[in-house]
Amino acid sequence: MTAKVDISFTLNGHLKKVSVPADMSALTMLRDMLGMTGTKLACGEGECGACTIMVDGVSLNSCLMYAAECDGRTVLTIEGLRTAAGLDPMQKAFVEKGAIQCGYCMPGMIMQAKYLADTKGKMTHEELQRGLEGNVCRCTGYKKVFDAVAAVVGVTE
Amino acid sequence: MEPIAKKSLIGQRVPKPDAPDKATGRTTYINDMVLPKMLYGKILHAGRPHALIKNIDVSAAKALPGVYAVLTAADVPEMFFGVGRDNRPLKGGKVRCVRDEVAAVAAESEELCDEALRLIKVDYEDLPAVFDPAEGAKEGAPLIHDNKPGNRSLAYQFKHGDVAAAEASSDVVIDSVFNVHYVTHCCMGTSCVIADFDCDGKLTIYSQTQYPYNFKMDLAPALGIHPGDIRVIQPPVGGAFGSKLDVYPFEPVCALLAQAARRPVKLTFSREEEFINAPTRQPVRIHMRTGAKKDGTLTFRKVDCLLNNGAYTSWGPTVPFVMMRTFSSHFRVPNVDIDCRAIYTNNPYAGSFRGYGNVQATYATSIHADMMAEKLGMELLTFSLKNAQKSGEVTPQGARLNECVFAECLQKAADVTDFTAKHARYAAERNKPGRIKRGIGMASSIHNAGGAKIHKSDGCGTMIKLDDYARATVITGASEIGQGIDAVICQVVAEELGIPMSDITIVNNDSAIAPWDVGVHASRTTFIAGNAAQRAARKAREQMLNAASKRANMPADALDLREGWVVHDSDGTPVLKIDKLLREMHFSREPELVMVSEYYEPPSEPENKEHVGDMSAAYSHAVHVAEVEVDTETGEIRIVKFTSVQDVGRVINEMGLEAQLEGGIVMGIGYALSEELKIVNGQVRNPSFRDYKVLTAPEVPPMELHFIESHSSTGPMGAKGIAELPTIVPAPAIANAVYNAIGIRFFDPPMTPEKVARAIWERDSKLAAAE
Numbered sequence: 001m002t003a004k005v006d007i008s009f010t011l012n013g014h015l016k017k018v019s020v021p022a023d024m025s026a027l028t029m030l031r032d033m034l035g036m037t038g039t040k041l042a043c044g045e046g047e048c049g050a051c052t053i054m055v056d057g058v059s060l061n062s063c064l065m066y067a068a069e070c071d072g073r074t075v076l077t078i079e080g081l082r083t084a085a086g087l088d089p090m091q092k093a094f095v096e097k098g099a100i101q102c103g104y105c106m107p108g109m110i111m112q113a114k115y116l117a118d119t120k121g122k123m124t125h126e127e128l129q130r131g132l133e134g135n136v137c138r139c140t141g142y143k144k145v146f147d148a149v150a151a152v153v154g155v156t157e
Numbered sequence: 158m159e160p161i162a163k164k165s166l167i168g169q170r171v172p173k174p175d176a177p178d179k180a181t182g183r184t185t186y187i188n189d190m191v192l193p194k195m196l197y198g199k200i201l202h203a204g205r206p207h208a209l210i211k212n213i214d215v216s217a218a219k220a221l222p223g224v225y226a227v228l229t230a231a232d233v234p235e236m237f238f239g240v241g242r243d244n245r246p247l248k249g250g251k252v253r254c255v256r257d258e259v260a261a262v263a264a265e266s267e268e269l270c271d272e273a274l275r276l277i278k279v280d281y282e283d284l285p286a287v288f289d290p291a292e293g294a295k296e297g298a299p300l301i302h303d304n305k306p307g308n309r310s311l312a313y314q315f316k317h318g319d320v321a322a323a324e325a326s327s328d329v330v331i332d333s334v335f336n337v338h339y340v341t342h343c344c345m346g347t348s349c350v351i352a353d354f355d356c357d358g359k360l361t362i363y364s365q366t367q368y369p370y371n372f373k374m375d376l377a378p379a380l381g382i383h384p385g386d387i388r389v390i391q392p393p394v395g396g397a398f399g400s401k402l403d404v405y406p407f408e409p410v411c412a413l414l415a416q417a418a419r420r421p422v423k424l425t426f427s428r429e430e431e432f433i434n435a436p437t438r439q440p441v442r443i444h445m446r447t448g449a450k451k452d453g454t455l456t457f458r459k460v461d462c463l464l465n466n467g468a469y470t471s472w473g474p475t476v477p478f479v480m481m482r483t484f485s486s487h488f489r490v491p492n493v494d495i496d497c498r499a500i501y502t503n504n505p506y507a508g509s510f511r512g513y514g515n516v517q518a519t520y521a522t523s524i525h526a527d528m529m530a531e532k533l534g535m536e537l538l539t540f541s542l543k544n545a546q547k548s549g550e551v552t553p554q555g556a557r558l559n560e561c562v563f564a565e566c567l568q569k570a571a572d573v574t575d576f577t578a579k580h581a582r583y584a585a586e587r588n589k590p591g592r593i594k595r596g597i598g599m600a601s602s603i604h605n606a607g608g609a610k611i612h613k614s615d616g617c618g619t620m621i622k623l624d625d626y627a628r629a630t631v632i633t634g635a636s637e638i639g640q641g642i643d644a645v646i647c648q649v650v651a652e653e654l655g656i657p658m659s660d661i662t663i664v665n666n667d668s669a670i671a672p673w674d675v676g677v678h679a680s681r682t683t684f685i686a687g688n689a690a691q692r693a694a695r696k697a698r699e700q701m702l703n704a705a706s707k708r709a710n711m712p713a714d715a716l717d718l719r720e721g722w723v724v725h726d727s728d729g730t731p732v733l734k735i736d737k738l739l740r741e742m743h744f745s746r747e748p749e750l751v752m753v754s755e756y757y758e759p760p761s762e763p764e765n766k767e768h769v770g771d772m773s774a775a776y777s778h779a780v781h782v783a784e785v786e787v788d789t790e791t792g793e794i795r796i797v798k799f800t801s802v803q804d805v806g807r808v809i810n811e812m813g814l815e816a817q818l819e820g821g822i823v824m825g826i827g828y829a830l831s832e833e834l835k836i837v838n839g840q841v842r843n844p845s846f847r848d849y850k851v852l853t854a855p856e857v858p859p860m861e862l863h864f865i866e867s868h869s870s871t872g873p874m875g876a877k878g879i880a881e882l883p884t885i886v887p888a889p890a891i892a893n894a895v896y897n898a899i900g901i902r903f904f905d906p907p908m909t910p911e912k913v914a915r916a917i918w919e920r921d922s923k924l925a926a927a928e
Contacts, residue, residue, distance in 0.1 A: 038182015
């Protein structure tokens with residue numbers, strides 16, 4: 001039996017106190033312990049970005065992070081973007097620009113896009129492409145993803 | 158009330174109805190599902206290509222607390238399934254490829270499953286193996302299946318005209334061998350299934366399948382149960398692209414575990430398992446000989462295809478069905494002689510993959526077109542136009558090309574890219590000094606765009622009901638796997654019924670509810686399910702207009718349904734709200750509910766034994782132009798601009814159409830430049846996204862899309878199927894552009910930097926030696 005660690009952290013604005021196995025990933029904790037299945041498992045080795053979340057405002061692959069490392073931090077998942085006011089502008093843009101097909105990679109893609117928008121604001125097309133390079137999508141060819149981000153923050157050539 | 162003008166939804170930009178839930182993480186994909194009392198399943202794969210199983214000891218695994226079932230071939234009936242009926246859920250006696258399933262466990266967690274698998278001891282005796290189909294066909298080669306002499310799997314021949322005479326009369330003949338490679342789908346949601354038996358032995362299976370009704374038929378023999386006792390539920394999936402068009406062993410294995418454990422069992426592949434065990438695209442060695450007259454007229458194609466069948470027969474080795482269509486109908490080819498053979502080997506095996514065999518075949522036909530034009534000293538456009546079919550022509554295999562706009566597509570693609578001038582300029586600059594070389598290439602193809610009658614029926618059932626509030630429910634056989642049929646059906650039904658798209662609910666995820674459909678494949682769903690939805694909606698519309706006619710004292714054909722109202726067709730004057738009409742119909746003395754059904758069968762015919770038949774109700778063409786830069790030192794290819802011109806029949810959802818084309822093109826570029834599943838001695842050497850390179854955002858070139866609307870007389874609103882051509886045509890367009898840039902042909906994709914740099918180095922070394 002793996003040793004357990006008691007942690008507390010803020011998840012999408014709510015305080016969580018959980019006891020997690022020391023070797024559990026943040027992704028597994030979110031999905032299997034806390035029922036937050038919006039964050040996706042697609043490779044489990046940090047190669048595809050489907051599990052992207054924000055921790056203290058920084059995007060990262062939750063499959064590569066230990067759950068215990070969430071202790072004392074602020075975690076934002078795809079479920080936390082939608083508020084009482086409705087969809088986040090980034091989510092809305094992804095819907096309206098047709099960026100979502102099977103949609104499996106999209107929670108991670110939207111979190112990464114949100115992170116880029118929050119930290120960079122307006123960016124060049126090349127900066128946007130580089131900023132999304134860790135997020136694999138097999139359906140869209142990324143073009144409509146670019147359109148969606150451009151609609152929110154503006155992208156220059 | 159103001160008059161309501163007639164407006165059309167067709168051709169608009171419509172977001173997918175399921176997009177908000179997907180964008181917010183609300184959607185529960187099959188990979189996210191947990192059922193009460195559910196166990197987890199895992200499979201022990203052989204990991205070796207060819208070996209006798211001498212002994213399996215599962216006693217320690219069975220004794221592990223938390224383990225509910227451990228199965229080997231000895232525990233289950235010897236049932237065969239699959240396209241070639243040569244596969245079994247669990248393998249006994251011997252294993253034939255690394256994937257082979259030798260044991261499976263069900264336990265309370267995936268971790269416990271892994272622990273149980275580690276406790277299973279299998280003694281193997283390795284056998285000589287064969288990985289190359291040419292070797293496999295030789296006398297004395299290791300035999301993969303005892304009942305398959307010569308390792309012969311499927312074989313296909315098609316002959317038309319007199320190839321020998323045509324060759325004798327040809328002015329130019331070219332002859333090439335193409336080797337198209339293994340790639341895999343890389344669905345973002347890995348393979349996953351949940352099986353649950355009830356007390357009567359009936360199975361409910363939560364599946365990623367893209368063909369739910371045939372899935373029942375194909376799964377049943379693997380389990381020895383009646384297909385009618387299988388209910389297929391289709392939760393949202395993370396991609397399919399053809400990979401879910403067959404039953405694969407993990408699915409019956411999961412069902413067998415559920416049966417043994419008397420609990421629901423969920424089985425999910427890890428990404429590594431996915432790369433090794435999920436189907437691939439069919440690799441093919443294509444030996445093609447093409448002839449032409451001096452004036453550019455194509456005279457014949459003679460094609461010999463050798464397919465690596467792998468250890469079992471899924472859809473992969475059936476790709477000649479589609480390849481032969483391309484060989485005989487991509488351009489007007491009066492004489493053809495095609496011979497295709499699949500040979501069993503100890504490699505993993507291929508399934509269907511977007512574009513089917515046409516990705517493979519078009520790589521050959523489009524490169525040969527470029528080579529032939531050059532050899533004849535003709536512009537590629539002139540050569541292509543000379544051989545492009547026109548409306549009404551019938552191909553050697555009996556495809557009737559109605560509404561054929563191939564020539565328009567070619568001309569448009571050349572015009573918008575300044576193809577001819579650039580092609581000549583880059584060729585002239587090829588041998589001048591400079592590290593970066595530019596090139597432009599064109600490729601084209603034809604594909605079925607009105608379904609494909611490869612089963613007894615190519616139809617789709619649809620039912621529509623309207624409630625007292627004018628909310629419509631469309632129950633359709635068509636599966637939604639991300640491609641966007643949900644939006645198309647909403648548009649088509651809303652257009653006919655004059656209600657908002659947001660008032661339409663689609664039900665299509667339960668085989669116990671939705672009527673039959675033959676699945677998402679062959680670019681068929683918009684065409685077939687769109688037609689079925691439109692016809693059903695027209696029945697509902699007629700019923701509603703007839704009822705309104707009585708109430709308005711006007712002929713039904715003088716009325717129309719617009720924006721929730723019955724209106725005068727002539728000037729849009731509102732007469733009656735549709736929801737009120739429906740309530741009046743429902744609660745009248747002669748009550749009627751609007752609930753209609755339609756089974757649409759396209760006007761197509763199956764191929765006969767000679768492979769002749771008009772198997773699709775429509776065909777379409779696409780022409781792609783790639784402009785590239787080749788770094789002659791590193792071998793890197795950068796696509797500067799990618800242009801697509803495609804006959805789409807008619808645009809229904811412009812945004813969804815663009816999205817399908819963009820995604821398909823990027824997948825096609827990956828096939829051309831970076832993707833390759835490296836299978837060496839039967840082992841998959843690159844089972845991760847780190848080593849198997851799909852395109853990511855920085856590699857996506859600017860794309861320009863042009864739609865030609867040919868208005869199919871049989872398509873819904875004139876639309877044709879569209880989703881495979883974008884993946885089919887990019888690779889030869891890029892290969893032809895690379896040739897234009899550096900003068901080297903690549904007959905063996907992908908054109909990786911290593912391969913390109915080596916080819917340049919070899920060419921330059923030879924030139925230097927000659928000097």
